[in-house]
Amino acid sequence: MPYRSQRDFEDEIRSHIALEADRLVEEGMSLDAAQLAARRRFGNVTRAQERYHSAGRWVWVEQLLQDVRYAARMLRKSPLFSGIAILTIALGIGANTAVFSIVNGVLLSPLPYRAPERLVKVWETLPGLSQATVSYPDYKDWQERTRVFDGVAVYGPYANKTLTGGDLPERVGVGLASANLFDVLGLAPAIGRGFRADEDRPGVGRVVILSNGFWQQRYGGEARVLGRTLTLDGDPYTVIGVLPPTVGLGSVDLWVPVGLSANDPSFTRENHPGLIGVGRLKRGVTITQMNNDLARISREIQAEHPRESAGIGAEGASFRELLVETIRPALSLLTWAVLSVLLIACVNVANLLLARSTSRQKEIALRLALGASHRRIRSLLLSEHLLVAMIGGVVGVGLAYAAVRAVVQTQPPGVPRLADIHINLAVLTFAAAVSVVTGLLVGLLPARSATRIDLIEPLKGSGRSSATSGTLRLRGALMTAEVALALMLLIGAGLLIRSVSRLTRVNPGVDARGVTTGWIFLPGNKYPDADRQRLALDEILQRVETVPGVTSAALTSAFPLASNTQNGVTFEGHPKPAGQEPLLNYQAISREYFNTVRMRVLRGRGFAATDVKGADEVVWIDETVAKKFFPGEDPIGKRILRGRFDSKERPWTVVGVVNDVLDQSLGERANGTLYRPFDQEPQNWMGLVINTTMPFERVLPPVRRGIASVDPALPLASEETLEHKITQTIGQETFTMFVLVAFAGVALILAAVGVYGVIAYFVAQRLHEIGIRIALGARRSDIVVLISRRVLVTAGIGVAVGLIGAMAASGLMSTLVYEVAPTDGATYVGSALALLAVAALAAVVPTLRATRVNPASAMRAD
């Protein structure tokens, strides 16, 4: 039925009365008499209109508007209550919205590629190394022999080149891409074109494709960039295209064809030059089938190249899974945590509403007595609750917006797809849905208990109502739930705090205080051979050493906790079959390295001025290597060979044992590292470690000038303090901890407010009784015992439930904690005690109020 206005209906009644009057006139009545009779005959016009009105389908809209107006008035009338309720809900919904927007961006939203569910990444496996990068000739073989891929490509995100032509030379991240990479991903260039197959080989005209970020940042998204020439390491490259935003391909500014490097020495079959495979599975092919096919191809390659490919396999996994696997446990923990915060917020507001509906009993009783239906009262209360939740939701979305911005800006390490984290339509829909559910959840109990009241008692003016004991029980149960949830969060946060504090106390093996790091890259065309590289780097080191405030400086091919090169080696006297050689970290260093990062030489000698080119080839090993490969022997003087037992290289002689240094992160064990003099094996990129007595920012400019005095085209790249570098390795753990601690803090405050509310209510309800007790001679301490018992029972049950809940949920934590059991007793007990203390603290004020009751006035109060 279409909507009919009230006016339309009135018109109809008027027309009816006129028609009736017409008839009566026809029958001979006078006009006046006829009109009067017609009106009388119709009866009560207003009543007819009302009956029309309340039968209409649109009446609920009108009632709802009325209820909302009324609810808004009620909220304005008690601003303190409304403020607390709205803020509480805003915190809950805000936290949920923020976490959901992260979950949505990182885990739920599809990758920006065509049919991303069929995309996989593929790597190689070496004995002792489960994920190695891909050998270029192996990749070529995959491409030819695969039965499972529609297409397979490689990319290498780790290269760097110096871009010149601007004000300062700078290092840019260069990605190597096979010509088919963007086709395999299903990624059409934003402008321009992709690589052609004939550009993907050495010795052709050099072309470059810009990443979207680099294009926006450097060229403001201008299309005119096409056809421009960029100078990279002194070579000209023509810009042929720009990519749309990508995900999971590393931080690459510029893409060049991988084939340009096909003749590099590192692109031979036995090398793994930082390439990663990307495949598009044929429709219906599973990961297992793919891995079986890769194993088949690997066996063929091994058979054909027994020397280079011994022991080398290949494996792959879903592109998306690889991207999110490390963050998933943290996000699922945070999701549960944030839901608990929301539940606690709901419980708190429900508690508030219960308290208020008790004080509003008189009003409600009056409404019921005047004939309002229970349904109508419930819908009135419900619209109040929904309104609170809605306003809370809007404020919460604002909070979430700020929180998400802050998170994205701090760029927490280890969180992929930061650019995809937005407050978008999906997130807003989520927030709206959560608000409605919150409103219903919060309002359910109070609305039910509010209408189940006795009409007589409240109207008689007695402050105490018959609903009291039931309400008190209900509120006690809510408080128990709240305490339990808060305890679970507290335990989770406690475990993470302990875990992170263990991590930060882990001895990395170096003393990072006062150490600054940075990279220097020598372009291959200007520094083509070892001598020129050695010369330039030596000179740079000398200049840096003389900078005021620098106490020592050294070159190193890798930084602590960031090893980047591994070699298979053979220990003289302990040959392994080909392909089974142990893989050890390899680090080239200059003379002052051990001093600069304060490593200790445990046996043998340190770095000598004589460890240079042409002298004996020497090597230092760390404790792990010494223990593992020279058990019960003195390693000094033993010889190590790079590669297989039949390698033709000159062996290195062990001259010292140094302490272990963690090679990946604070949370992982060291694998063993070999240190070699840079002078005996120079390379064209080296890290610089500088130990200074001055702050990092003050030393950098003169250091830069020192480098520039050697070659003005040399930038110092990714400079940062070693301390920062080390803490970054546990960045994700620290981030998760901070977020969970924040949630636990909010939960604790809300729980305290909840406990306070329940106890204050309990005291208010018992004021009369307490007055009598005091009048009969009870001491203040008896009153304290009375109330404390109440607090302890309610909070105690909550603590018990919370402990059990935390045990049950400890599985969520197992992958997130370091050297702390997810059921760590101390954390559990400590958190429980902390929560009980907070509960007791929250009960202090109402308890004090109870002990100060004046018996006379308390008994007269009703």
Next chain:
Amino acid sequence: MSTRDAEERDTLLQGTLDLLILRTLALGPHHGQGIARVIQQRSGETLLVDHGSLYPALQRLESREWIKGEWGTSSNNRRARFYSLTAAGRKQFLSESGRWNRLVESIARVLAPDPVEG
């Protein structure tokens, strides 16, 4: 209408008004006053429609989409809302009147004078 009038005439049985309206509209479109008039006339002036309750009934039927109302002009040139039966309304009328007839028959049988035994 005096109190006496009302006593002499039968008031409508609860629930029969809907059926009577449907019956009236089965004859053709009418406005509200016309419907009341027709019912009264066809009942030999014995059934008196409470004009006040006529409209909620009309509204009820309209919301069930058994009848639909449209503004038109009456025979004496007054604007009036004319109601007519929809297809669903016609169906409803047929089944409803069948039910009614069966009910009346049953009641009549119950009320019939005691059969002479033997």
